[in-house]
Amino acid sequence: MYSEVVMDHFTNPRNVGEMEDADAVADVGNLSCGDTTRIYIKVKDDVIEDIKFKTFGCGAAIASSSIATEMVKGKTLDEALKITTEEIVDALGGLPPAKVHCSVMAADAIKKAIENYREKNKED
Amino acid sequence: MKRVYLDHSATTPVRPEVVEEMMKYLTDNWGNPSSVYSRGREARKGIDEAREKIAHLLGANPQEIIFTSGGTEADNYAVMGAAFANQKKGKHIITTSIEHHAVLDTCKFLERQGFEVTFLPVTPEGIVRVEDFERALRQDTILVSVMHVNNEVGTIQPVEEIGRVCREKGIIFHVDAVQSFGKIPVNVDELNADLLSISAHKIYGPKGVGCLYIRKGTKVQKLFYGGAQERRRRPGTENVAGIVGFGKAAELAIKEMGEETEKLTKLRDKLIAGLQEKISDIKLNGDPVQRICNNVNVSFKYVEGESLLLSLDMKGIEASSGSACTSGSLDPSHVLTAMGVPFEFIHGSVRMTLGRDNTEEDIDYVLEVFPEIVDRLREMSPLYNK
Ligand SMILES: Cc1ncc(COP(=O)(O)O)c(C=O)c1O
Ligand SMILES: [Zn+2]
Numbered sequence: 087m088y089s090e091v092v093m094d095h096f097t098n099p100r101n102v103g104e105m106e107d108a109d110a111v112a113d114v115g116n117l118s119c120g121d122t123t124r125i126y127i128k129v130k131d132d133v134i135e136d137i138k139f140k141t142f143g144c145g146a147a148i149a150s151s152s153i154a155t156e157m158v159k160g161k162t163l164d165e166a167l168k169i170t171t172e173e174i175v176d177a178l179g180g181l182p183p184a185k186v187h188c189s190v191m192a193a194d195a196i197k198k199a200i201e202n203y204r205e206k207n208k209e210d
Numbered sequence: 211m212k213r214v215y216l217d218h219s220a221t222t223p224v225r226p227e228v229v230e231e232m233m234k235y236l237t238d239n240w241g242n243p244s245s246v247y248s249r250g251r252e253a254r255k256g257i258d259e260a261r262e263k264i265a266h267l268l269g270a271n272p273q274e275i276i277f278t279s280g281g282t283e284a285d286n287y288a289v290m291g292a293a294f295a296n297q298k299k300g301k302h303i304i305t306t307s308i309e310h311h312a313v314l315d316t317c318k319f320l321e322r323q324g325f326e327v328t329f330l331p332v333t334p335e336g337i338v339r340v341e342d343f344e345r346a347l348r349q350d351t352i353l354v355s356v357m358h359v360n361n362e363v364g365t366i367q368p369v370e371e372i373g374r375v376c377r378e379k380g381i382i383f384h385v386d387a388v389q390s391f392g393k394i395p396v397n398v399d400e401l402n403a404d405l406l407s408i409s410a411h412k413i414y415g416p417k418g419v420g421c422l423y424i425r426k427g428t429k430v431q432k433l434f435y436g437g438a439q440e441r442r443r444r445p446g447t448e449n450v451a452g453i454v455g456f457g458k459a460a461e462l463a464i465k466e467m468g469e470e471t472e473k474l475t476k477l478r479d480k481l482i483a484g485l486q487e488k489i490s491d492i493k494l495n496g497d498p499v500q501r502i503c504n505n506v507n508v509s510f511k512y513v514e515g516e517s518l519l520l521s522l523d524m525k526g527i528e529a530s531s532g533s534a535c536t537s538g539s540l541d542p543s544h545v546l547t548a549m550g551v552p553f554e555f556i557h558g559s560v561r562m563t564l565g566r567d568n569t570e571e572d573i574d575y576v577l578e579v580f581p582e583i584v585d586r587l588r589e590m591s592p593l594y595n596k
Contacts, residue, residue: 088520093520096517096520097524099590102589102590113592118534118540119534119535119540119557120514120534120542120553120554120557121514121535122591122592122593123592124592140590140591140592141590141591141592142512142513142514142590142591142592142593142594143514143517143535144514144515144516144517144533144535144536145516145517145520146535147514147517147535148517148590184538184539184540185535187540188535
């Protein structure tokens with residue numbers, strides 16, 4: 087049911103784990119199924135220098151978090167904000183229609199982490 | 211890679227003895243059972259013999275067995291047929307909140323047709339309370355449908371007691387025995403069942419065939435119109451090879467039931483105890499004692515069911531889950547929900563159902579790989595704190 091890319095990211099997730107010195111963290115939950123994703127980012131000169139994720143969820147949720155972190159790593163914040171669920175699903179080689187909703191958390195969590203970062207750094 | 215099939219409540223492989231019986235009716239005796247010449251009569255004989263076998267095993271008369279395309283059709287036929295045929299007497303139906311969708315969704319359809327349905331709650335262990343059933347009874351109750359064994363958590367329901375009350379009150383009683391037949395005794399008189407569904411592919415028979423037992427005198431409206439097959443109650447040229455295979459599978463299942471139950475109970479308890487010993491934050495779903503011999507249903511906190519299934523599959527272990535992400539519809543298991551299992555445990559539920567080919571070594575293998583799988587997924591989970 088899942089593509090090879092999905093299974094690869096599920097089996098060997100990229101950028102999985104925690105980040106002690108993160109510049110921003112965001113949690114996003116999927117109310118309809120109960121999946122949850124947390125994104126940590128490290129930002130330097132407006133660029134995502136490092137990113138980590140943790141996901142509680144199904145194969146689609148884990149694989150989309152993994153590939154999304156790869157897609158935005160090294161990008162500027164503005165570029166990263168533009169990432170969409172469609173792009174993530176495409177990069178995964180597609181998802182079964184019923185599983186697409188499980189992949190929306192990835193883009194949402196990245197956006198929320200960037201917003202949190204900007205909020206925190208507004209004053210200075 | 212080692213492969214361990216642990217989804218026998220979903221379906222079972224067809225036994226070689228059954229295949230052999232069926233082959234005769236796919237090759238030599240391929241006639242239409244309604245034809246008068248000998249090739250037709252041969253096919254007819256196969257059906258009749260299967261009907262006699264199954265009737266005998268259920269404690270019924272052959273005329274009371276109607277072959278169907280499986281458990282789903284038998285359930286639809288029973289519930290819809292009894293409701294429509296008896297609606298002049300009343301429009302109230304009692305069932306449970308943990309039935310298979312074949313009964314549950316048929317009842318929901320009947321609600322839209324003007325019937326009133328009471329969906330009985332269950333205990334946290336997944337068992338219907340007879341008191342709740344008695345309290346739900348009304349003057350206009352015409353049908354009660356309760357499954358014998360639940361397909362998700364394996365709990366054995368108090369169908370004898372419920373049947374006794376239905377008999378006293380003259381209410382039609384349907385039992386979905388799809389998951390019990392072949393594993394525990396199923397006798398239509400002991401259960402006081404007027405209608406009873408079974409399915410061949412859960413007992414090492416072919417898919418797409420089953421039957422509905424209809425007690426003589428029970429008014430049931432048929433679903434299909436057409437020819438004179440199955441005494442006009444279920445028209446359509448019979449699935450001859452399937453029916454013959456069903457008969458053979460049923461015969462073997464009952465013959466071997468005693469030793470099989472003993473073996474599976476041991477394996478089941480070894481698997482449950484092993485998982486509980488090796489993995490933390492685990493919960494057994496369903497009553498530990500009032501439970502069918504082959505069912506293990508456990509939940510792991512901080513782990514999602516589908517990713518567990520994928521990980522198990524990569525190790526050659528085939529199982530199923532009640533998680534929302536596995537359902538395709540995003541609805542978490544209605545059975546675990548009705549039992550009041552907390553959401554985070556439903557999401558991490560796995561059902562492993564054992565069968566006749568499983569061995570001690572299979573269980574050892576599962577117990578060996580399972581902890582690492584759970585650990586890996588928990589490491590990834592933002593909800594988990596070591
Ligand atoms: C309790 C119960 N009833 C009915 C069915 C449906 O049977 P079938 O697959 O033969 O349509 C099943 C099978 O999943 C079941 O477990
Ligand atoms: Zn999901």
